[in-house]
Amino acid sequence: MLEWTHRLSRLGTRFFTPLQPTPLAAPAWAARNEDLRIQLGWPSAVFDENHLQAFAGNALLVGSLPLATVYSGHQFGQWAGQLGDGRAIWLGEAQSAQGPQEIQLKGAGRTPYSRGGDGRAVLRSSIREYLCSEAMHGLGIPTTRALCLVASPEPVRRETLESAAVVTRIAPSFLRFGHFEHFSAQGDVDSLRTLADHAILHHLPECQERAALWQGNVYAALLDVVQERTALMLAQWQAVGFCHGVMNTDNMSLLGLTIDYGPFQFMDGFDPGHICNHSDYQGRYAYGRQPNVAYWNLYCLAQALGPLIDDHDLTLQVLEGYKTLFPRCLGDAMRAKLGLVGDLAPESEREADWSLVEDVMQLMSAEKVDFTLFWRQLSQAVVAQSTTSTLTDAGWSGVTDMVLDRPRLLAWLARYTERTGQSSFAAMGQQMLRTNPKFVLRNHLAETAIRQAKLGDFSEIEVLHNLLKSPFDEHSGMQAYADLPPDWAGQLEISCSS
Ligand code: AMP
Ligand code: MG
Numbered sequence: 001m002l003e004w005t006h007r008l009s010r011l012g013t014r015f016f017t018p019l020q021p022t023p024l025a026a027p028a029w030a031a032r033n034e035d036l037r038i039q040l041g042w043p044s045a046v047f048d049e050n051h052l053q054a055f056a057g058n059a060l061l062v063g064s065l066p067l068a069t070v071y072s073g074h075q076f077g078q079w080a081g082q083l084g085d086g087r088a089i090w091l092g093e094a095q096s097a098q099g100p101q102e103i104q105l106k107g108a109g110r111t112p113y114s115r116g117g118d119g120r121a122v123l124r125s126s127i128r129e130y131l132c133s134e135a136m137h138g139l140g141i142p143t144t145r146a147l148c149l150v151a152s153p154e155p156v157r158r159e160t161l162e163s164a165a166v167v168t169r170i171a172p173s174f175l176r177f178g179h180f181e182h183f184s185a186q187g188d189v190d191s192l193r194t195l196a197d198h199a200i201l202h203h204l205p206e207c208q209e210r211a212a213l214w215q216g217n218v219y220a221a222l223l224d225v226v227q228e229r230t231a232l233m234l235a236q237w238q239a240v241g242f243c244h245g246v247m248n249t250d251n252m253s254l255l256g257l258t259i260d261y262g263p264f265q266f267m268d269g270f271d272p273g274h275i276c277n278h279s280d281y282q283g284r285y286a287y288g289r290q291p292n293v294a295y296w297n298l299y300c301l302a303q304a305l306g307p308l309i310d311d312h313d314l315t316l317q318v319l320e321g322y323k324t325l326f327p328r329c330l331g332d333a334m335r336a337k338l339g340l341v342g343d344l345a346p347e348s349e350r351e352a353d354w355s356l357v358e359d360v361m362q363l364m365s366a367e368k369v370d371f372t373l374f375w376r377q378l379s380q381a382v383v384a385q386s387t388t389s390t391l392t393d394a395g396w397s398g399v400t401d402m403v404l405d406r407p408r409l410l411a412w413l414a415r416y417t418e419r420t421g422q423s424s425f426a427a428m429g430q431q432m433l434r435t436n437p438k439f440v441l442r443n444h445l446a447e448t449a450i451r452q453a454k455l456g457d458f459s460e461i462e463v464l465h466n467l468l469k470s471p472f473d474e475h476s477g478m479q480a481y482a483d484l485p486p487d488w489a490g491q492l493e494i495s496c497s498s
Helices: 034-040 049-056 123-139 177-185 189-202 206-214 218-240 287-309 312-337 347-367 371-385 394-400 406-420 422-433 443-454 459-468 487-491
Strands: 016-018 028-032 067-069 072-075 078-082 088-094 101-106 145-157 161-171
Touching (some): 028 123, 028 459, 034 145, 049 145, 049 161, 078 177, 123 443, 123 459, 177 189, 189 218, 189 287, 206 218, 218 287, 218 312, 287 312, 312 347, 371 394, 371 422, 443 487
Antiparallel strands (some): 016 067, 028 145, 067 088, 088 101, 101 161
């Protein structure tokens, strides 16, 4: 019923191992993403009983050619050698209303790349991946998508005994930096070139035009395009307080999509040093370090592409771009949070705006103010203040009540008002409500859905999905989902195992 193209599988078995998913006992739907199905233009039958079996790995979709791809990567700053799809099985590329989409079953059993792992994913982490993919999409952040979630009573051993699940993931391409590192490390330039040409032809055709900027070198252009997409993604992560948690090079998408949701977290109280991954003892992947880690990872990609670019100076020049592009993307993203939009703003104005951003972030960090709530309350206060004839300190109480140092925040608000003028507040406030989300997937919200799902009730997954797919809307009656985390959330230890 789905129409397949098999552009990746045509590249040959240097790049993957064909294999079948491992059957999964007694599968049941835990979530079906109707919105995504409709966006892809796929028929409602993709959620029928036959497809339940296919997405559990118990049957093959007609026309699919399942396989696991090989990649390598740097983990926590060290070369880790060969990794590969240890539990994700690629079914193929299906035509959709949004162009060909790769379909992957995550947790579908062992592969030649499982390295001692069981090839499974637990229900807990699969719910988190399903919800966070869709939450990121709702926020307008590039991400792999989640089509559905299948749960099974099959036991899976982690710290404790848990149960298995499979997420069906969708993306135009699941290529990672690590795919390129793999062939480069092996000195297999022919395969490296084949893979790069495949990526350029089918996924990043803009490289052809971009090559003109880089002495006609299309592989330098490839690095440049990836660098640009990565910078944009990182700026968007930082602007919503998202910590990925495991930014190893094998978890970096070539298309600049957020991929491989593990111990991620949307920060509650703002802390630039926040570490969401409990096995990240050095804080390598702390929130405030993510942009530099992305640069480090791009450097690894650049090294991998070295034999193709074949010009060290040119490679370094391309990488330099990140150092100006990322701050610009972040500056724009943060200015938008303040209601200040306009790409054409002069540099002096941008610098002044950045100091406004920095000052309020310092205040937030000094008191660990709740990141999401602060920006939303500021947006609402700006809307409210737009209708009063004279600004009063009391009019800002929605935000000033969030901090202990009220005078400091009031002084900042005075500077902010001076910058924009109260007459702009009405338009700015509306813009801010579309930029600063009311709902993010806080750990405790996911945890509630997980606890209920473990008891066989999957309804909370749908409740959360409905909120998170439109996180800027008010959703009357759902205020509790936007409030500060409850006390028990402070004790939550999000396990890194998945
Ligand atoms: P991650 O840190 O989750 O991105 O995974 C790193 C590597 O370990 C990848 O090659 C994964 O496919 C593999 N992996 C993670 N968990 C498992 C598992 N339960 N079974 C087999 N391979 C796994
Ligand atoms: Mg991974």
